[in-house]
Amino acid sequence: MGFPEMRLSRMRGNEVFRGMVRENKVELSDLVQPIFVHHGENIKNEIKSMPGQFQYSVENACAYIQELYDLGLRAVLLFGIPKVKDEQGSDSWDDQGGIIQQALRAMKQACPGMMLITDVCFCEYTSHGHCGVMVDRGGEMVLDHDATLEKLALQAVSHAMAGADMVAPSGMIDGGIAAIRQALDMEDFNHIPIMAYSAKYASSFYGPFRDAADGAPKYGDRRTHQMDCANRAEAIREVELDVVEGADIVMVKPGLAYMDVINDVKATFGLPTAVYNVSGEYAMVKAAGAQGWIDAEAVTMEILLGFKRAGADIILTYHAEEVARDFGIK
Numbered sequence: 573m574g575f576p577e578m579r580l581s582r583m584r585g586n587e588v589f590r591g592m593v594r595e596n597k598v599e600l601s602d603l604v605q606p607i608f609v610h611h612g613e614n615i616k617n618e619i620k621s622m623p624g625q626f627q628y629s630v631e632n633a634c635a636y637i638q639e640l641y642d643l644g645l646r647a648v649l650l651f652g653i654p655k656v657k658d659e660q661g662s663d664s665w666d667d668q669g670g671i672i673q674q675a676l677r678a679m680k681q682a683c684p685g686m687m688l689i690t691d692v693c694f695c696e697y698t699s700h701g702h703c704g705v706m707v708d709r710g711g712e713m714v715l716d717h718d719a720t721l722e723k724l725a726l727q728a729v730s731h732a733m734a735g736a737d738m739v740a741p742s743g744m745i746d747g748g749i750a751a752i753r754q755a756l757d758m759e760d761f762n763h764i765p766i767m768a769y770s771a772k773y774a775s776s777f778y779g780p781f782r783d784a785a786d787g788a789p790k791y792g793d794r795r796t797h798q799m800d801c802a803n804r805a806e807a808i809r810e811v812e813l814d815v816v817e818g819a820d821i822v823m824v825k826p827g828l829a830y831m832d833v834i835n836d837v838k839a840t841f842g843l844p845t846a847v848y849n850v851s852g853e854y855a856m857v858k859a860a861g862a863q864g865w866i867d868a869e870a871v872t873m874e875i876l877l878g879f880k881r882a883g884a885d886i887i888l889t890y891h892a893e894e895v896a897r898d899f900g901i902k
């Protein structure tokens with residue numbers, strides 16, 4: 573049957589009909605708000621390139637997650653900005669003095685119901701700003717994946733000990749998921765899941781994040797370990813490796829320019845799939861909205877719905893707070 577008997581517009585005639593046939597919804601339980609925890613006290617620094625996003629000292633971060641909790645959000649992703657950066661990034665596995673470890677302990681006290689996910693990587697902690705141990709290969713400094721694994725395991729276990737509910741290794745280190753899974757299991761943390769940044773592209777959309785986390789590489793770039801933006805099939809191979817190594821959730825990052833990859837990953841593996849709606853994507857919406865060139869609220873919801881339609885179950889987004897606060901979503 574076709575037109576004129578069949579008219580698809582019939583089910584679009586009013587909001588009740590549209591609601592009945594709506595295929596996807598964004599719910600607060602889908603969203604994770606990233607938070608930047610800064611060393612020191614009494615800090616709430618707005619990040620210039622990400623209006624509405626702040627670096628918080630531990631006590632302010634605690635108050636902030638309580639606010640998010642009261643708005644109905646239940647998960648945050650923590651990034652740490654340590655006082656001291658060194659060649660190895662040792663603050664990241666410092667059980668006592670580490671910025672993330674301090675934040676985890678304080679947050680567990682302040683807001684026990686909030687799920688605390690930690691970024692597990694080295695770029696925020698190393699003096700050179702790279703995601704692990706660097707090695708000189710024929711005059712060029714490159715990331716040494718194998719040497720990084722041991723440190724990665726140390727960091728993940730230290731986070732779990734301090735109260736992390738889930739760890740999220742973001743460095744695209746070969747063998748990283750297996751190393752972390754083994755280390756967690758050995759230390760009686762076999763209940764702590766891993767959200768793996770499985771298909772993370774060497775993207776220009778990360779620009780504002782580098783202001784936020786103070787993590788720009790001091791030399792070189794990350795193209796030796798992050799994926800080439802042109803590749804689609806390779807993402808399946810990357811995700812497959814992480815699945816075999818024990819990832820509980822797989823992630824695609826960034827989001828907007830990678831909808832095909834989200835769709836492929838969900839369709840191929842059927843696993844819980846996350847997408848990171850990254851800093852540059854957030855900044856573009858905010859900038860155009862501030863100019864009055866787009867309706868930022870409507871565009872935000874359209875983007876988040878797009879992720880759901882593509883197959884994402886979980887959306888890490890800087891928009892989470894405002895969605896919970898202003899957009900009338902439960």
Ligand SMILES: [Zn+2]
Nearest residue numbers: 693694695703
């Ligand atoms: Zn990194």
